[in-house]
Amino acid sequence: MQKIFWDNPYQRQLMTKVVSVNENRLLFAETIGFSFSGGQESDTVRVNGLMVTHSEIEDHLIYYTLPAEHGLSKGDVVLMEIDFVRRYKLMRLHFAAELILELVQKMLPVEKIGAHVKSTAEVGYITLKRANVGKGKERIEIYLVQ
Helix, strand or coil: EEEEHHHHHCCCEEEEEEHHHHHHHHEECECCCCCCCCEEECCCEECCHHHHHEEECCCCCEECCCCCCCCCCCEEEEEEECCCHHHHHHHHHHHHHHHHHHHHHHCCCCCCCCCHHHCCCCCCEEEEEEEEEEEEEEEEEEEEEE
């Protein structure tokens, strides 16, 4: 499976081929739809106008769940589309989280675990909230606000 979102995160549409169908769980030859990983939420994806209800990574492949009445078969060519407004919010929020994490790590003796995106409800300036999650760990929550 070619994950086009790594090479071109701004691509909004893709013509691709169905590689396998297991009831309502499908695999495609290529994808522009990011699936939850590393704390970053999944894209909102449509295939031939049908909303993807779930996606999951298994053995480096992304499987997409469509409504039961999808009517697709192996070999079909389909149009995959993402909600780019949401994708762009996710990209901005993830970048803000990574930036803050780098700054904090340079200023404080903390172990870098990762930047996990919490919300994409707003776009604009960021606000920070510090949370003690226990067991000697601290978390900084980052939100985009207007």
